[in-house]
Amino acid sequence: MISGEGRFGVGICGLGFMGRTEFVYWRQHPQARLVAVCDQEPRRRAGDWADEVGNVDAGEGQRVDMAGISSYADPDELIKDKAVDVVAVTLPTSLHVDVTVRALRAGKHVFCEKPMALTVGGCDRMIRAAEKAGRTLMVGQCIRFWPQYEVVKRIVEGGEIGAVRCVSLRRLSLPPDWSHDNWLMDASRSGGGLLDLHVHDVDFAHYLLGVPEQIDARGSRGPSGGIDHVVSTYGYPDGRYAVLEGGWTFHAPWPFEMAFTVQGQTGTLDWSSARGPDVLHYAGGDEPRRIPVSDRNGWLRELDYFAARLLADEPVARCTPRSSRTSVALALLERRSIERGRPLGVPAGLREAG
Numbered sequence: 001m002i003s004g005e006g007r008f009g010v011g012i013c014g015l016g017f018m019g020r021t022e023f024v025y026w027r028q029h030p031q032a033r034l035v036a037v038c039d040q041e042p043r044r045r046a047g048d049w050a051d052e053v054g055n056v057d058a059g060e061g062q063r064v065d066m067a068g069i070s071s072y073a074d075p076d077e078l079i080k081d082k083a084v085d086v087v088a089v090t091l092p093t094s095l096h097v098d099v100t101v102r103a104l105r106a107g108k109h110v111f112c113e114k115p116m117a118l119t120v121g122g123c124d125r126m127i128r129a130a131e132k133a134g135r136t137l138m139v140g141q142c143i144r145f146w147p148q149y150e151v152v153k154r155i156v157e158g159g160e161i162g163a164v165r166c167v168s169l170r171r172l173s174l175p176p177d178w179s180h181d182n183w184l185m186d187a188s189r190s191g192g193g194l195l196d197l198h199v200h201d202v203d204f205a206h207y208l209l210g211v212p213e214q215i216d217a218r219g220s221r222g223p224s225g226g227i228d229h230v231v232s233t234y235g236y237p238d239g240r241y242a243v244l245e246g247g248w249t250f251h252a253p254w255p256f257e258m259a260f261t262v263q264g265q266t267g268t269l270d271w272s273s274a275r276g277p278d279v280l281h282y283a284g285g286d287e288p289r290r291i292p293v294s295d296r297n298g299w300l301r302e303l304d305y306f307a308a309r310l311l312a313d314e315p316v317a318r319c320t321p322r323s324s325r326t327s328v329a330l331a332l333l334e335r336r337s338i339e340r341g342r343p344l345g346v347p348a349g350l351r352e353a354g
Contacts, residue, residue, distance in 0.1 A: 008031070010034050010088060011088070012038065012090060013038045013075045014090040015044040015049075017178075021299055023064070026088070036070040036083065037069055037072070038072040045073070046071075047065060048064075049062055050062065075099045075102070086111065086310065087108045087109070092190065093189060096112055096115075097123075100137070104130050105132075109136040111138050111140065112126070114140050114141050114199060114203075115324075119328075123324070123328055127325065136315070138316045138319055139324035141319050142297075142298035142301075142302050143203060143204045144203065147277075148279050149298075151291055161264030161267035164264050165264065165265065167209060167262050168242070169204060169243070171198060171201050171258045172246070172247060172254070173193075174248060175222070175248045184196060190224060190226075191331075192224040193248045194226060194230055194246070197247065198334075200258075201244045201246055202244065202331045205330075209240060212346055215232060216235070216343035217337040218231050218338060220249070224248075229248075232244045267282060270288075277292070277293055277295070278293065329350055330350075
């Protein structure tokens with residue numbers, strides 16, 4: 001239950017890029033109170049973000065007023081804070097499981113950044129803790145809420161381009177060498193480009209098409225020491241397939257790009273972040289139809305959704321912990337396919353779990 005007459009208190013564990021993004025959001029939410037932050041850096045806890053960087057603006061280059069917000073260096077101290085109803089886990093991925101489990105056991109709801117965990121076993125620990133505590137757990141697979149991808153989901157499910165034949169998903173970047181202590185460039189903490197970046201498209205592929213029957217992946221190690229570039233093909237028993245490319249091995253001044261192409265029997269949808277916000281719908285005319293989208297990004301939209309579920313005392317349905325577990329499991333199957341140099345069948349249990 002949410003305390004405080006319909007308002008809930010939020011504590012943020014980790015003031016890196018996503019922590020700062022959530023800080024700005026929760027501080028402005030009319031039915032939330034940002035009551036606590038936790039970070040090992042005193043400067044960050046004090047609101048000095050002048051030297052912080054990220055891949056979009058999240059309050060960098062400024063000083064932030066921390067008046068009225070409790071400050072902790074240890075996540076356990078934030079979790080013990082009775083004013084905290086919701087813990088936002090925006091820490092390095094290697095810390096997600098332990099902090100999330102401790103927060104759930106303490107009776108807190110949790111919004112955890114993606115990827116859910118570095119292992120399937122870690123995902124299972126989080127799910128069991130949420131079920132036992134009777135608290136809400138949601139993982140920030142934000143692409144399900146990104147406006148352009150919402151358009152694709154709606155059009156495909158509405159049958160506007162006929163049966164889907166092929167989906168191409170791309171997410172390409174420079175190495176993210178801006179994280180604190182360079183943790184993203186340490187695969188033991190981040191999972192490398194495969195789990196930190198590519199998992200977005202892994203998640204959307206099975207959200208749109210379902211869990212594949214077979215995965216065939218090729219990839220290479222990069223600056224994180226893990227798989228930092230991957231090209232994979234997902235095969236489905238009805239002949240559909242998806243081709244996913246992701247990685248952060250590209251050289252400066254390579255611009256970040258996320259993009260998709262969805263081919264149906266009667267039309268094609270195409271979008272690239274490098275081209276502009278509109279999704280293009282090709283259906284045989286002289287010009288594609290431009291589909292305008294919301295200017296509210298997926299990070300904000302997923303938090304809107306999470307907050308609405310809490311306030312309505314309803315379970316998370318659009319991005320369940322079990323579906324986030326599936327995304328981790330599929331990404332790890334890609335890694336195994338790369339290591340073995342051959343296609344792999346997807347276990348029936350994973351296909352049934354969805």
